[in-house]
Structure formats: C-alpha cells, structure tokens
Amino acid sequence: MHFISENRLGDSVLERQFTLGEIPGILWTPTSASAPVPLILLGHPPLGLHTMYPRLLARARAAVTEGYAAATIENPWSGDRPRSADADQARADLRRALQAGEPVSAELVDRLILPLVDQAVPEWRATLDALLSVPAINGPVGYSGGVIALGVRLAVVEPRISAAVLFAGSFVPRTIVEEARQVTIPLHVLLQWDDEGNGRHQALDLFDAFGSREKALHANMGGHAGVPQHAGDEANRFFARHLR
Secondary structure, three states: OEEEEEEEEOOOEEEEEEEEOOEEEEEEEEOOOOOOEEEEEEEOOOOOHHHHHHHHHHHHHHHHHOOOEEEEEOOOOOOOOOOOHHHHHHHHHHHHHHHOOOOOOHHHHHHHHHHHHHHHHHHHHHHHHHHOOOOOEEEEEEEEEOOHHHHHHHHHHOOOEEEEEEEEOOOOOHHHHHHHOOOOOOEEEEEEOOOOOOOHHHHHHHHHHOOOOOEEEEEEOOOOOOOOHHHHHHHHHHHHHHHO
C-alpha cells in the first residue's frame, strides 16, 4: 500500500488516497483518536470512485464521527482501472433489457455479477491485510453497502469481518443465494420497498437464506436512492453494538 495524498477535512477527518498495486483507494481516519480504532469497509456500485465520491465521503464522515476508520477501493473495470470487454457487454445488455422493459435473465445476472465478485473479493481481502497494518487501525472490521453479492461473498470467506450492513439494491445470482446460507455474522439489511431496479422478492429470498442467528431487515418505502436518514442512524447503532 502506497499513500499518494493526504488531506485534512476540517478538524476531525484525515483523508488519504492510496494505491495497492493497480487498485486506487481512500482511507479516512479520525484526527483526534488516542488509540487505534475499528474499521468499516465502504462498498459501492461499480460507477467509479470519482462519481461515487460525494456519497462515499458522507458515509465516511459519519463513520469517523462514530469513532471508526473508513476505507474503500475502486471496483474492477471501473474508474481509471483497465476495462473488461465482457463486463462492458454485460452492462450494455442490462441497459437494453431495462430500456425495453424486458425481464433480466438469470444468465445475464450471472455474467454481470459473478465475475465482479470473483475479482473484487480477493482485492478487498488484500486491501484489508494492508489496512490492518496501519498503526491507526486495529479492528474489529465491519462491511457496509455496495453490491450485495460482493458483501455476501466477503462475509463467507473473510473471518476478520465481524458484522455487515448490506444494501438490498442490486441483482443477486442464485449461486450467491446459496452461499448466503453460510453467512453467520450479525447482519443489518436495508431494503427500499419500491426500488425501481430490483424486485423486493429477490431481496426477501436472500434475507431468508442468510444463516446468521442475528439478522435484521429494515424496509422503508421509496426508491433506490431514497434511503431515509433514520435508516443510517439504525445502521450506526448496529455497528456500535458489534464493533465496540
């Protein structure tokens, strides 16, 4: 991990951009912490760090205010990272299906999501190795948001993640639903009831499949981008219970 820039955001947040090999990322830490702090990994859609930065920064500020460090990395084939012809084709096929009002096939969901999960999960794990070597961070670790299938896979294979807040708003391959049965960490799942891009039944099936003894589903009326402020407050309380 190489830190390439450092910026103080007011009096409370230190923002550092880094690279891990070819992967760009951002780390936010409290400036006033007197001891190492827990870490929250911030997932996000594959729209590019530059596009997602305002929303990621807001989530990072909230995490730092609660006494955590927060970090994110660029998704495969997004932003300035090398492109994938297969991923670009899958995204184009998805756009055509949605514009035509056609159902999104299971085959297209697999082409869209599974390569992303297979590539991104090892990258997140390598990033976590590097982040936990930073003196300001000592865990425990939480995961929040992003492509829910990626969060599921991480929860299965990464024992250092103690709890996860998952956003039910992206397509889920059937193989990931089966993997969800192996998830045992505490989960807090956010669902927008009227999400225009994904049917709620898929999210409910996934929630039902999770093997965690402690799991909560928080459903709110509204579309994909209409998550209310109080839902974020509940997620903060969830992390306070499991990362403190």
